[in-house]
Amino acid sequence: MTDITATASATLVDTRKPRRYMPGWYSIAWGSAILVMLPVLAVFWLALFPTDNIWPHLAETVLPVYVQTTLLLLAGVGGLSVAIGVSSAWLVTMCNFPGRRLFEWALLLPFAMPAYLIAYLYTDLLEYAGPLQTFLRELFGWQTARDYWFPEIRSLGGAIGMLTLVLYPYVYLLARASFLEQSMSIRDASRIFGCTPWQSFYRVSLPIARPAIAVGLSLVSMETLNDFGTVDYFAVKSLSAGIYDAWLNRGNLGAAAQIATLMMVFVIMLISLERIARSRQRQFTGSDRFRSIDRYSLSPARAWLATLACALPVILGFLIPFLVLGSYAIRRLDQFAEADFLAYASHSFTLSALAALLTVAIAVILAYSKRLYPTQRSLTLAARFSSMGYALPGAVLAIGVIIPLAAFDNSVDAFMREYFGISTGLLLSGTPFAIVFAYCVRFLAVSSGSVDASLAKVTPSMDMASRSLGLNPLQTLRRVHLPLIRGGLLTAVLVVFVDAMKELPATLILRPFNYDTLATYVYQYASDEMLETSSLAAMLIVLVGIVPVILLSRTITSTRQGN
Amino acid sequence: MTAKKVLLTGIALTAFAGTAQAADEVNIYSYRQEFLIKPLLEAFTQETGIKANVIFSKKGLLERLEHEGANSPADVILTSDIGPLHDAVERDLVAPIDSDVVDSNVPSHYRSKEDKWVGLTARSRIIYASKDRVEPGEVQTYEDLADPKWKGRICTRSGKHSYNLSLIGSMIEHHGAEEAEQWLSAVKDNLARRPQGNDRAQVKAVKEGQCDLALGNSYYYGKMLTNEKQPEQVEWAKSVNLIFPNQDGRGAHMSISGAALAKHAPHKDAAIKLIEFLTSEQAQRMYAEVNYEFPVRPGIEWSDLLKEHMSDFKADEVNLGDVVKHRAEASRMVDQVGFDN
Numbered sequence: 001m002t003d004i005t006a007t008a009s010a011t012l013v014d015t016r017k018p019r020r021y022m023p024g025w026y027s028i029a030w031g032s033a034i035l036v037m038l039p040v041l042a043v044f045w046l047a048l049f050p051t052d053n054i055w056p057h058l059a060e061t062v063l064p065v066y067v068q069t070t071l072l073l074l075a076g077v078g079g080l081s082v083a084i085g086v087s088s089a090w091l092v093t094m095c096n097f098p099g100r101r102l103f104e105w106a107l108l109l110p111f112a113m114p115a116y117l118i119a120y121l122y123t124d125l126l127e128y129a130g131p132l133q134t135f136l137r138e139l140f141g142w143q144t145a146r147d148y149w150f151p152e153i154r155s156l157g158g159a160i161g162m163l164t165l166v167l168y169p170y171v172y173l174l175a176r177a178s179f180l181e182q183s184m185s186i187r188d189a190s191r192i193f194g195c196t197p198w199q200s201f202y203r204v205s206l207p208i209a210r211p212a213i214a215v216g217l218s219l220v221s222m223e224t225l226n227d228f229g230t231v232d233y234f235a236v237k238s239l240s241a242g243i244y245d246a247w248l249n250r251g252n253l254g255a256a257a258q259i260a261t262l263m264m265v266f267v268i269m270l271i272s273l274e275r276i277a278r279s280r281q282r283q284f285t286g287s288d289r290f291r292s293i294d295r296y297s298l299s300p301a302r303a304w305l306a307t308l309a310c311a312l313p314v315i316l317g318f319l320i321p322f323l324v325l326g327s328y329a330i331r332r333l334d335q336f337a338e339a340d341f342l343a344y345a346s347h348s349f350t351l352s353a354l355a356a357l358l359t360v361a362i363a364v365i366l367a368y369s370k371r372l373y374p375t376q377r378s379l380t381l382a383a384r385f386s387s388m389g390y391a392l393p394g395a396v397l398a399i400g401v402i403i404p405l406a407a408f409d410n411s412v413d414a415f416m417r418e419y420f421g422i423s424t425g426l427l428l429s430g431t432p433f434a435i436v437f438a439y440c441v442r443f444l445a446v447s448s449g450s451v452d453a454s455l456a457k458v459t460p461s462m463d464m465a466s467r468s469l470g471l472n473p474l475q476t477l478r479r480v481h482l483p484l485i486r487g488g489l490l491t492a493v494l495v496v497f498v499d500a501m502k503e504l505p506a507t508l509i510l511r512p513f514n515y516d517t518l519a520t521y522v523y524q525y526a527s528d529e530m531l532e533t534s535s536l537a538a539m540l541i542v543l544v545g546i547v548p549v550i551l552l553s554r555t556i557t558s559t560r561q562g563n
Numbered sequence: 564m565t566a567k568k569v570l571l572t573g574i575a576l577t578a579f580a581g582t583a584q585a586a587d588e589v590n591i592y593s594y595r596q597e598f599l600i601k602p603l604l605e606a607f608t609q610e611t612g613i614k615a616n617v618i619f620s621k622k623g624l625l626e627r628l629e630h631e632g633a634n635s636p637a638d639v640i641l642t643s644d645i646g647p648l649h650d651a652v653e654r655d656l657v658a659p660i661d662s663d664v665v666d667s668n669v670p671s672h673y674r675s676k677e678d679k680w681v682g683l684t685a686r687s688r689i690i691y692a693s694k695d696r697v698e699p700g701e702v703q704t705y706e707d708l709a710d711p712k713w714k715g716r717i718c719t720r721s722g723k724h725s726y727n728l729s730l731i732g733s734m735i736e737h738h739g740a741e742e743a744e745q746w747l748s749a750v751k752d753n754l755a756r757r758p759q760g761n762d763r764a765q766v767k768a769v770k771e772g773q774c775d776l777a778l779g780n781s782y783y784y785g786k787m788l789t790n791e792k793q794p795e796q797v798e799w800a801k802s803v804n805l806i807f808p809n810q811d812g813r814g815a816h817m818s819i820s821g822a823a824l825a826k827h828a829p830h831k832d833a834a835i836k837l838i839e840f841l842t843s844e845q846a847q848r849m850y851a852e853v854n855y856e857f858p859v860r861p862g863i864e865w866s867d868l869l870k871e872h873m874s875d876f877k878a879d880e881v882n883l884g885d886v887v888k889h890r891a892e893a894s895r896m897v898d899q900v901g902f903d904n
Contacts, residue, residue, distance in 0.1 A: 061898035127764075129771045129795075143772070154759045235721050235759040237903060245723055248622060249894040251650050331792065399626045406630035413634055426634050429627075509623035513590060513616035513636070520619075524596045527621060529761050532792060 025473060029369035032362045033382040039400030039441050040264070040389050046399070047261045050254030054246055062237065069156060070225070070238045070263075076160035077167060077224045078217055084164065085171025086213060088310050090201060093179040096295045097303035103310040104176075105553035110317030111169035112545030114502040114519070116229030117538055119162045120531050121321040123233070126153040154234040162230050165317035167223055170495075171216035174449070177491070177556050178212035179205060181457070184293060197296055214274045215449040221270065222390040222445060225263055228505070239263055240393045253399070260396050267391040271384075322542060328535035335536045339521065345540060348517040351432060351507075352500035355439030356447075356493045362440060363447040363492060367455045368477055371463070387445035394442070394505030401438045401510060405429045430512050438506040443499050447492035454488025455481065490555045494548040501545055518544070588614040589833040592624040594642040595820060603849055607840045613833045628656050628825060637825045638834035641683075644725050648680035648821050649887040657823040662835050668842035672880045673819055673859045682819030683841050684856035687878065688730050689815060690806040691777040691784075693769050697804070702776060704809045705734065705816070709749035717750065718765040718774035721758045722902035723894060726780055726818065731896060732889035733816045736881060740892060748900040758903050763787060763796065770802040780818075781805070785855025785868050807876035814877035819859065 058066075091097065092104050110118075126132055133150055142148050151157065182205060190200040206213075228240045239259055247256035298306060335341075366383040373379060389397055409426045416424045428434060458481055466476040482489070504519045511520065518541045525534035593600060597619045604615040618624065625647055628637050640657070642648050651657045652675065659678040666678070673682035690702060702708070708717060719727065734743040755774035765777035766787065787800035807815040822841060828834045840846055847858035852866045857873075865874065897903060 057895055057898070061895075061901075065904065123760075128773055129767050235757065235903065241723075244622070245894060248646070249723060249725070249728060250891040251653065252891075253626065395623050398623055402623075402627050402630050406627075406632065410632055410634055423634075426631060426636070429631055430636065505623075508620035509627060511618060513618050515618075524598060524619060528596050528599070529763055 029365050032365050033386050036386040036441050038404040042400040042403040043257050046257035051252045054255040065237050066239045066242045077163045080164040081168040081171045081220045084168040084313050086175045089172050089176035091306045096297050097306040099307050105550050106314045107172050108169050108549045110166050112542045112549050113166050115166045118321050119230040119233050121324045123153050156236050159230055159234045159236045163224055167220045170219045174212040174216040175209055178209040182208055218271050225391050226393045228393050260392055264388050264391050325535055328532040329539045344516045344518045344521050351435055352497045354436050355500045356497040359440045359443050359447045359496045360492045363451040367451045372473055387448050389441040390445035398506040398509040434510040439500045443496045447496050450488050450492040454485040458484050487555050494552045497548050498545045589830050589837050590636045590638045591617045592637045592640050593617050593619045594647050603846050633827045638828040638830045640823045643820045645883050645887045646725050648823050651823050652679045656826055658826045660824050664839045665842050668860050672882050680821050680823040682821045682859045684820045684850045685817050685859050686856050687781045687815040687817050689781050691766050691779050691803040692806050693775045696775045709746045713753040715755050716775040717753045718755050718768045719758050719778040722897035728890050728893045729818045730816050731893035732886040735889040736886050744896050751900050751902045766799045770799040782855040810877050814879040817878045
């Protein structure tokens with residue numbers, strides 16, 4: 001490490017050029033970006049070798065359906081998630097109404113529910129043979145499905161509903177953090193200039209929160225694109241259905257990779273558009289974060305409406321499915337004796353915790369490098385590109401992980417055989433490392449969103465002050481930035497942790513022999529139409545997810561000390 | 564530094580959990596759920612002392628095998644249908660199962676022509692017909708399903724599901740592509756609802772009056788009829804008659820679960836022993852009891868439930884390799900007639 005005096009004098013001499021005191025840092029940044037990019041590149045590579053060209057047939061038959069369904073799904077889930085997430089975040093942050101403190105954290109609960117699980121549970125509840133319709137039939141004396149109309153749960157609308165219920169918390173989380181950080185004086189100023197509370201929301205608070213909402217929306221969109229469990233169960237023909245059809249039914253993995261690539265290009269376009277739209281905006285944290293928020297008091301009628309608006313997503317997204325799951329689990333308590341839950345839970349926990357820490361570390365490295373080397377566009381692009389893994393369906397990503405890992409293992413093995421006559425076999429493939437790696441690639445987008453956003457809010461004058469006081473970039477990061485963005489870091493760690501707990505397809509494909517997590521154990525039965533049998537494990541996934549979710553809410557609330 | 568150490572130790576610890584290395588073992592990449600094969604593997608270990616290690620996933624295991632290459636630990640691939648077996652052969656990932664025991668235990672139409680895979684259990688894709696609304700004898704063949712009199716009365720899962728693709732593949736094999744497509748299109752016109760859900764859900768829909776006929780695999784009947792945890796499924800099963808189609812002709816369409824030997828199997832002898840064991844009398848009887856499938860080995864006494872409800876039907880004996888080769892064509896056909904739309 002460089003001597004402090006040298007650093008200080010260098011700072012005085014040259015203030016414009018990116019300083020390269022730490023070439024090590026620069027290589028680490030590129031190294032981690034490339035590492036995380038490898039699986040995505042592997043999928044691109046696969047796309048170059050289709051067994052035959054499926055596009056003419058696709059374009060003639062189902063492609064229009066796939067594309068239309070996917071767009072509707074994106075628009076529906078995105079629109080509803082923003083509507084629910086932003087409005088509930090605004091209400092609990094800025095208004096007083098019964099249950100506000102409860103909803104602050106309860107609104108995050110559906111986040112602990114895996115999408116495939118909620119889809120299974122609601123289908124049981126709402127389909128023709130389910131208790132609700134059976135009850136209605138008995139009540140009104142209807143005989144068959146032709147006697148009445150009831151919304152079909154296994155439909156595009158159903159899929160939009162299920163995905164929205166578990167994904168809106170991304171928007172809620174980020175919007176709430178942003179509302180909490182907003183300066184009260186800006187709002188007060190808008191009110192003084194004659195804005196009604198609504199106008200103040202639309203014209204001031206909402207635009208300020210827009211980057212955060214956009215990040216939330218892009219996470220929701222990518223999760224929607226990569227979902228297969230729900231759309232498959234509901235027989236909704238989205239692009240991911242097309243990917244699996246090409247891969248599994250036509251034995252054409254190359255064509256599947258092509259569709260996946262198309263999907264990623266689509267996401268890149270969406271995100272770029274949003275970034276271009278606000279490219280000239282820049283915001284830094286105001287100075288009065290410590291003043292507590294004076295909330296609007298609502299008339300009793302409005303207050304109860306606010307309560308209802310916040311209660312609905314929690315009831316639908318968490319309470320009802322959780323109770324149904326509980327009613328299954330009570331019937332299957334015998335599973336405690338049959339299954340090794342302790343092992344599954346500890347696998348889930350270890351993998352998710354490791355993935356959360358590593359993913360956030362990588363996100364910090366990439367985000368801080370962008371700050372250190374603002375002129376290095378290529379690094380910025382690499383960082384952005386590396387988070388595209390999130391838009392890939394999990395099983396496709398898993399193949400993308402297998403390819404570079406197996407290539408590495410086999411090269412090392414070949415080298416060792418050649419020169420030392422020993423075989424090292426597979427070093428990384430088929431170990432938990434492969435799973436953790438896949439989680440990092442998959443969830444980097446999630447942690448990057450949070451880390452980028454919080455780092456961007458630290459004003460550059462902090463860097464300047466710290467550097468002119470003689471700290472090098474690494475020390476500045478450790479002693480200035482990391483403490484300042486503590487809340488954002490913790491948020492990122494917790495979100496990745498919960499997401500990793502729920503991850504299924506990549507875990508299934510990459511795991512070692514005789515190795516189960518809670519999610520794979522649940523899937524084993526759910527995939528054989530026996531969800532009840534594994535309902536206890538499913539409960540555990542949700543319960544383990546609730547703890548970080550509550551922590552998460554505390555973290556966000558505490559960003560505003562005066563609160 | 565300490566944090567880093569903790570992290571590394573954590574990785575190292577998890578890395579060694581779950582990869583027990585015993586001298587006598589066999590490694591299985593399984594497309595079948597572990598809980599379905601576990602009793603068999605336990606019996607195998609008891610008999611031979613060879614430990615069986617399993618990874619289960621419904622997709623991606625062949626790709627894993629392919630890229631792991633010569634260093635792959637996999638010995639045996641177990642599948643729940645013929646699709647992955649076919650793919651494994653196409654991609655040159657398997658070695659011939661060189662065993663007279665297997666050859667004599669399993670009839671040739673349940674084995675690949677080059678012994679590159681072997682069927683372990685068989686099931687039939689049958690028609691579940693409402694006891695109340697469908698007269699016995701009213702529907703007798705798969706071809707009957709295209710009759711306009713069934714308009715709005717048939718339920719099935721997605722045409723893209725491997726079970727349906729296999730049935731469509733057999734129609735292509737027996738009638739040629741053109742006629743098969745006309746048939747599929749006519750069946751599509753008779754559907755009561757957009758294809759959705761799984762096989763059991765179709766029988767449930769018959770029970771509830773949404774449709775009168777459903778396509779489903781035979782073993783689901785046993786699974787529903789004996790479901791103590793969800794007694795409502797017993798009711799679904801009791802509401803239908805089982806129809807094994809085409810009894811006066813080629814016989815009911817069959818599919819299999821099966822096994823293949825990995826090309827670079829590190830424990831080849833143990834792998835062959837396992838496959839031989841899975842075709843043995845003991846294993847074949849267990850298989851049929853666990854999952855209500857039919858033993859592929861002739862002369863095995865069936866379980867009471869199978870004997871009572873499914874005995875003496877005529878099975879289509881076309882080689883399954885000739886059916887599965889039409890899979891991609893069948894998938895295209897499903898798109899072409901808009902079966903799932």
